[in-house]
Amino acid sequence: MGIFSESLDKATQAAFTRPIPKGAPARMRFLVRVEKGSTKAVARRLGISQRTVERYVTGQFQHPRKDLADRLEAEVRKEWQPRVRERARKQAATTTGIVIETRARFGFTAAPGSTDDARVRRITQHLPPEYAARLFEAETAGEADARLRDIVAEGLQEVYFKDDGRRADGLGVEFTDVDYVEMDYS
Template identity: 65%
Template sequence: MGKIGDGLEKADQQAFTRRPPKSTQARVKFLVKQLKTTRAVAELLGVSQRSVERYVTGQRKSPPAPITERIDAEVRRRWQPVVRQRARRQAATATGITVETRAQFGYTAAPGSTDDARTRLITQHLPPDYAARLFDAQVAGATERQLEGIVAEGLQEIYFKDRGRRAQGLTVDFTGIDYIELDY
């Protein structure tokens, strides 16, 4: 995933009502319950089926760091799907999404204005329709560039054009993302 995809994943995790399991054994048991077989979990994590069985029984408690990171990422990706959907539905229909980013913003505007890209730190709340478009695009398998385009359009309309009250012919280029955080 890219920066926006990761930002959406972190925003999802902020909606959790309970913490994911902490021990390796509990995490792997959760994955086995989700995927139904130890073989499927082994393929997902890139380890042997026997290793997964050892994690489940508690014979092996400390996997190598890369395996621990994969286990953690997969558990978080699958944890509380109903809570995630509820939070996304709320953002897409009522509350919207807040974007905090430090990135390069360039412009295509009226003659006499500078269109050189420069780094800006922007925190802006976007309406629910932009959140819905962002979620729909992510589910449809949009590329990182397409997700950036949706965020750029939202920032262009809400932040730079002030909902159409100024800068009518302005087009914003959103590049060089240093960081981006999303919240809903």
């Protein structure tokens, strides 16, 4: 998972209305419910034995190793509140859009005589719903993180640098050396 897909996932998790289950047994029971009662499927997902899953479900085991605890939390977060997740994404893709905050190197291709040297900028910008929809479609289709970066770069180019077509006609933006990206559904 790349920096852009992780950021989208964090933005989605911010829309959750309830916290994920706290303890390892509760998290394991949740995954067993998701897998329709199959402890074998949960064991396969987590890379542990079926008997270990059963021991967590019954409460015999309480405290997993650090690596198992991290995998368990990640799997629960993937499945937690699917309707809330879908509703937040749908709203961002149709009405509210998405807010991008990033620090990265931006370079330009523009008319001769302009300053097009790349430099690091910190930008916080609201992108319209059509860019949010394109990001979600690309992520759902399993596109690489580079494709998500290209969509964000195009959105920033049009909205931030070109001011929705009111200036900088013919400007092309290069979006490289991404330090961080944070996204939020507005």
